[in-house]
Amino acid sequence: MSTILVVDDDKSLRRLYQAELEAEGYRVILAENGQQAVKLAASESPDLIVMDLRMPEMDGLEAMARLLQDRCSLPIILNSAYSYFQENFLSWAAEDYVIKSADLHPLKEKIRAALRAQPPNQLLSRNS
Amino acid sequence: MEISSPQKPLFAAESLERRVAELTVLYEVSRALQKLSDEEKTLYTILVGVTHGRGLGFNRAFILLVDPKKESLQGRLAIGPSSAEEASGIWHDLREKHQTLRELLDSLVESDIKKDLRVNGIVSQFRIPLSDEGNSLLKIMRSREACLAVNGTFEPHGFAVDPVLPDLLGVRSFAAAPLFLADEDLGLLLADNAITQAPIDLPNLRLLQIYAHEAGSAIKNIRLYRALMEKIALCERATQTLRENQYYLLQAERFSTIGKMAALLAHEIRTPLVSIGGFARRMLRATPPDDPRKEEMDIIVSEVSRLERLVDQVLGYSKLAKPEYKPTDVNSLVRSVLLIMQDEIEKHSVRAVLDLDPSLPPVEADESQLRQALLNLATNSIEAMPSGGVLSITTSLDREYFEIGVYDTGVGITQEHFGNLFTPFFTTKGTGTGLGLAVVSHVADNHNGSLRFDSRPNQGTSFHMRLALHPDVASATRTPHASRPFER
Numbered sequence: 366m367s368t369i370l371v372v373d374d375d376k377s378l379r380r381l382y383q384a385e386l387e388a389e390g391y392r393v394i395l396a397e398n399g400q401q402a403v404k405l406a407a408s409e410s411p412d413l414i415v416m417d418l419r420m421p422e423m424d425g426l427e428a429m430a431r432l433l434q435d436r437c438s439l440p441i442i443l444n445s446a447y448s449y450f451q452e453n454f455l456s457w458a459a460e461d462y463v464i465k466s467a468d469l470h471p472l473k474e475k476i477r478a479a480l481r482a483q484p485p486n487q488l489l490s491r492n493s
Numbered sequence: 494m495e496i497s498s499p500q501k502p503l504f505a506a507e508s509l510e511r512r513v514a515e516l517t518v519l520y521e522v523s524r525a526l527q528k529l530s531d532e533e534k535t536l537y538t539i540l541v542g543v544t545h546g547r548g549l550g551f552n553r554a555f556i557l558l559v560d561p562k563k564e565s566l567q568g569r570l571a572i573g574p575s576s577a578e579e580a581s582g583i584w585h586d587l588r589e590k591h592q593t594l595r596e597l598l599d600s601l602v603e604s605d606i607k608k609d610l611r612v613n614g615i616v617s618q619f620r621i622p623l624s625d626e627g628n629s630l631l632k633i634m635r636s637r638e639a640c641l642a643v644n645g646t647f648e649p650h651g652f653a654v655d656p657v658l659p660d661l662l663g664v665r666s667f668a669a670a671p672l673f674l675a676d677e678d679l680g681l682l683l684a685d686n687a688i689t690q691a692p693i694d695l696p697n698l699r700l701l702q703i704y705a706h707e708a709g710s711a712i713k714n715i716r717l718y719r720a721l722m723e724k725i726a727l728c729e730r731a732t733q734t735l736r737e738n739q740y741y742l743l744q745a746e747r748f749s750t751i752g753k754m755a756a757l758l759a760h761e762i763r764t765p766l767v768s769i770g771g772f773a774r775r776m777l778r779a780t781p782p783d784d785p786r787k788e789e790m791d792i793i794v795s796e797v798s799r800l801e802r803l804v805d806q807v808l809g810y811s812k813l814a815k816p817e818y819k820p821t822d823v824n825s826l827v828r829s830v831l832l833i834m835q836d837e838i839e840k841h842s843v844r845a846v847l848d849l850d851p852s853l854p855p856v857e858a859d860e861s862q863l864r865q866a867l868l869n870l871a872t873n874s875i876e877a878m879p880s881g882g883v884l885s886i887t888t889s890l891d892r893e894y895f896e897i898g899v900y901d902t903g904v905g906i907t908q909e910h911f912g913n914l915f916t917p918f919f920t921t922k923g924t925g926t927g928l929g930l931a932v933v934s935h936v937a938d939n940h941n942g943s944l945r946f947d948s949r950p951n952q953g954t955s956f957h958m959r960l961a962l963h964p965d966v967a968s969a970t971r972t973p974h975a976s977r978p979f980e981r
Contacts, residue, residue, distance in 0.1 A: 377768035384775060445762035465763055467770020468796050 367480055368392040368413035372402040372428065373444070377493075378465075382415065385469050386476075399423030402423040403431050406439060407477055415472070418445040434460060440479040444472060515700050517596065518548050519707055525598035531675040533570070535715045535938030536679035537600060537606045539708040540572035542560035543684050546587065547594040549700060551668075551684040551693075552580065556618045557630070558672070558712070561621065566631060566680060573687070577609030580688040615661060629655050630669065634681050639702035641672035641693055668693050670705035674713040676749070682708060738829040759804050766804075770797030810949040820855035822861065823895060827886050830867045849888045856895055856962045858940060863960075866936040870927040870956050872900040877903025877954060893962055894942065900955040916944070933958070 369391045373381045383393045394409050396402040402421045406414060414432075418425035429441055440460035447464075448457045460482075522542035529535050536556050543554035553573025557566050559695070574580035592600075621628050629652045633640055640647040640683050643662040658666050667685035671678065686693065773793040777811045778789045787910045829840070831845055838845050867886075874884050882902035889896050906914065937944040942960035 375764050375768070378764060378771075381768060381771040381775070387773070421947070446767075447758060465767045466801055467767050467774060469771060469774075 366390065366392050367412040368409065370394050370396060370402060370405055370409065370414045371400065372400060372414060372420070372425065372450060373417040374460070375417075378417075380410065382469075384409045385473070389473060389476075390413060390475075397422075397424060397430070399428030402428045403435075406432060407435075411439065413443050413460075413476060414439055414441045415476070416441050418443060429444060429458060440482070442475055442479060498667060504737055511696070515703075516584065518542060518700075519704060521594045521598060522548070522704070523707050523711070525595075525601065526707075526714075528602050529715065531713070532715050532717060532719065533606060534601065535711055536570045536762050537572070538601055539682070539711065541598065541601060542568060542594070542704065543682065543701070545573050545594050546584070546598060547780075548698070549684070549704060552686045552691075553684065554613065555619075555662075556672075556680060556682040557616070557619050557621075557683065559678060562669055562920045564621065564635065565577065566621040568616035569680075570606075571612035572607065572617035573609055573612045577688050588923050599721040615663075617963045618661060629653065630681055633669050634673075634678050637671045637673055637678075639668060639698050639705065642667050642669065647838040663687055668701050669820070670698075670701045670730060672705055672709040672712060674709045675731050677713070679709050681688075681713055692694070694737055707744055719933050735828070735832070735933040738825065738832065742829065742833065749979060757970065760770040763804055766797050766800055770794060770801070774796065819860060821858040821860045822849070822855050823853055823858070823863070823888055823897065824849040826864060827888060827897070830864060833868065834871050837872070837875050838884065839877050841878060842879055842880075843875055844883050847887075849884065850890050850895075853888050853895055856960070857935075858960065862936045862939060865956065866955070867897065867899070869933050870958075872899035873929060873956075874899055874903065874954070877901050877905070882953070891959075894959050895962060897958045897960070898955055900953060902953040905952060905954055906946075907950070910950075915944075950973075 369386055371379060371386070372395075373379050373382065374397055379395050379397075383395060389487055393474075394405055394411060396405050398420045400424045402414065402416065405408045405411070416425040416429065423431075425443065425445070429443075432439065432441070443462045444465055445462070445482075461477045463472045463475055466472075510839045514569050522538065525538050525542075526535055529538060540554045540556060543551050551767040552620075553571065555571040556569045560567050560571045574583055582823075600662060608668060619630075621631060623631065625631060629647060631649065632652055634649060635811040636650060638650065640650050640652075642648075642658065644652050645656075645665075646652070647654055647669070656680050660685070662685060664685045664687045667683055670682045670684075671683055682701070684693075684701060714908070770793070773790055777787065777794060780790060827847065831847070832844075837843075871884065871886070878884070878901055883900075885898070885900040886901070887896075887898040890896075934944050937958050937960060940960040942958060944956065946955040946956045
């Protein structure tokens with residue numbers, strides 16, 4: 366079972382993503398901001414991160430920067446209400462970019478594709 | 494030493510009279526030439542002076558000039574009747590009018606040039622490549638001495654007359670005087686008496702030589718004047734562009750504020766929409782098909798979708814994803830970037846130097862991306878020169894590519910950092926994000942180009958962005974993620 370770390374500051378959205386992704390058969394762990402995300406990425410060894418961009422404390426871009434600096438090679442899917450971050454250089458570091466929508470099919474499809482490309486077992490000891 | 498002997502008169506009375514007449518011609522023509530601002534009319538006026546009865550009195554005159562590219566000596570303009578009948582008609586008219594040389598020359602300023610067909614047909618056939626060293630006309634032009642073609646020889650030079658010349662001009666005897674100024678050979682003035690067959694004597698030739706010297710100055714003057722006018726027009730256009738750019742910069746800033754607000758609003762609206770729509774979808778899926786609430790839930794789902802699409806449209810989301818190529822004037826882009834950075838440049842005691850290729854055509858580029866890349870490079874350069882220096886930006890054209898070079902005279906990049914230069918988050922500055930050069934590299938990639946650099950410790954660094962003139966054509970075959978800078 367793949368573990369997905371969902372990072373979003375909106376409580377309702379965290380609940381929605383958890384319910385929808387668990388229904389797809391994933392284990393879901395949640396973080397409210399970038400700081401928590403960085404901690405959980407190290408301690409829980411998820412297989413993939415779904416990352417919001419605009420968050421208080423530490424935003425998604427900064428969290429991603431931290432993870433990249435830590436040589437974390439987890440696939441990250443950016444999930445944002447903003448599209449203009451797609452133009453931001455950082456978004457090219459991410460595995461994929463989804464614009465938040467009530468229709469979760471694109472997000473689910475991208476998660477499946479990212480996990481197919483990176484089988485879960487290979488990720489276990491990749492943090493350095 | 495005492496001056497005791499009585500002065501002998503310099504000239505005999507007849508000779509003096511001739512001198513006065515000659516000086517009058519020179520004075521009148523140079524006076525007329527000063528009023529002109531047009532090269533063609535200048536040439537015409539010069540020819541009128543050579544052929545007018547109260548001028549030098551030749552029958553016909555021809556001007557040959559070195560072309561602007563300095564490749565050949567070409568016939569430009571001629572004046573003179575084509576036959577004895579036409580000649581007597583013209584001369585009769587002139588006598589009737591009792592026009593002085595001054596009156597005639599003054600009338601030329603306003604009137605159109607009258608092109609005598611036959612002589613201009615002749616003059617247009619002169620086209621002598623400057624590389625043709627042995628050509629007698631070129632040799633005369635370069636000798637800077639007037640001479641006379643008689644009996645197949647140019648006197649006093651002694652060059653053989655090319656047999657083509659008498660055939661072309663229809664006369665065996667003609668005078669040739671070089672047009673020149675300072676170290677520049679401008680051309681040749683030819684004159685003959687094809688109609689009257691009057692012999693050309695040495696004083697005539699000497700006067701033509703002096704006259705040609707005046708004419709050379711006039712031609713050169715008019716060209717300098719024209720060049721000056723063009724430069725002034727260019728300066729005026731540049732000032733205009735600068736003003737427009739300032740306006741666009743202000744506009745862009747205003748739009749970016751609106752853009753930020755709109756994006757903020759969209760974020761605020763979108764998040765609850767995702768919640769509402771997402772949960773409605775979940776509930777809809779859990780509702781049996783025959784449940785009467787299903788239809789109402791459908792309404793929530795479809796209305797949320799409609800609102801989402803509306804937000805998309807308002808923000809033009811779909812447009813933002815990829816670079817937009819538009820014809821872009823890279824040189825003025827460079828100037829506008831420098832304008833934005835003016836404060837920084839001054840604050841760091843940096844001198845900015847531009848060397849922009851004026852032949853650079855408008856290129857297909859995403860202007861905002863290119864501007865960002867240039868800003869990043871220029872910022873790096875300035876920061877590399879903490880105690881001042883020179884920032885140079887160059888543009889140049891190379892077949893299907895153009896290159897932007899950004900040079901500084903700063904501290905240089907340590908060799909151990911070379912490999913990490915384009916790695917995101919790599920920075921040696923206390924305050925940098927480490928994204929500047931990574932962005933530049935990506936922009937170069939987007940324009941189907943490349944980025945290279947050269948750096949020497951304490952001498953400076955240069956970055957060279959080589960970009961395709963038409964990136965959309967070239968990049969059509971590339972995969973969208975080909976440029977991902979991270980390795981996993």
